[in-house]
Amino acid sequence: MADLVVQNEAQAQLLKDTLCSKLTVDEFRLFSAICEHTGLNPVTRQIYAIKRGDKVTYQTSIDGYRAIAQRTGLYIGQKIFWCGKDGAWLDVWTGDEDPHAAKCLVYKKGSAEPFESVCLVKSFRVSSNQLWKTMCEHMIGIRAEAHALRKAFPEAMAGVYTKEEMDNPAQQAMSVRDNLQAKPAHATELLGPPVYIGTLEQKKMLNSIFIAMDIDPDSRADLAERLKEMRVACDMEVLKATVRDLVLM
Secondary structure (H helix, E strand, C coil): CCCCCCCCHHHHHHHHHCCCCCCCHHHHHHHHHHHHHHCCCCCCCCEEEEEECCEEEEEECHHHHHHHHHHCCCEEEEEEEEECCCCCEECCCCCCCCCCEEEEEEEECCCCCCEEEEEEHHHHCCCCCHHHHHCHHHHHHHHHHHHHHHHHCCCCCCCEEEHHHHCCCCCCCCECCCCCCCCCHHHHHHHCCCCCCCCHHHHHHHHHHHHHCCCCHHHHHHHHHHHCCCCCCCCHHHHHHHHHHHHHC
16 A cells, blocks of 8 residues: 555554454455555545445545546646536536536547546436535536546546445445444554544534535435544534535545
């Protein structure tokens, strides 16, 4: 794994016992290889190993994709467009109604033409995610950008997906940070103190974050459960940033 993540066997074992406690030895080795290949850091939550049943997927955010593309030295930039049902592409969406689709063009050194991806809102909308109701143009833009980046840099992004790509009503991603087993006493040296959403004060803090971020009531219980044993500092700003990452991831 990249030197900034794990520098010795003790740290590797700590990572295995905490953030990756649900992975088998072979799954953890593969995860380590993917982290090294992409340069993404699991300790700072740039990449996650998500295990449900016997299936493991390796997920990042759109920022992780951008970081991977930048590290190739070939990424020039991208442009995103939106259109309504009329099919007229615009570089900014100001309509009162949701866009019909988004298109992303990714530019790569050495390629005569940009790599293009078009995503229809009706094909990707997640009805349970409040952001699709309030920021549809942003969410469909992320989808289009992620697909275009994968087209442009297939080898660099092999085996890693964004939550938006994996998300569907039948199988929602579940982080390996959830329901962590007993951890070594020194784990906080690497990961920070745990947060337990159990006291009345903490519940009020989290509820205020949900209200401020306009999180759908149907999604709050699931987010609270996922946050319950995540090893992040019990701080308003940290919790707010973590909730935002979980929603956008």
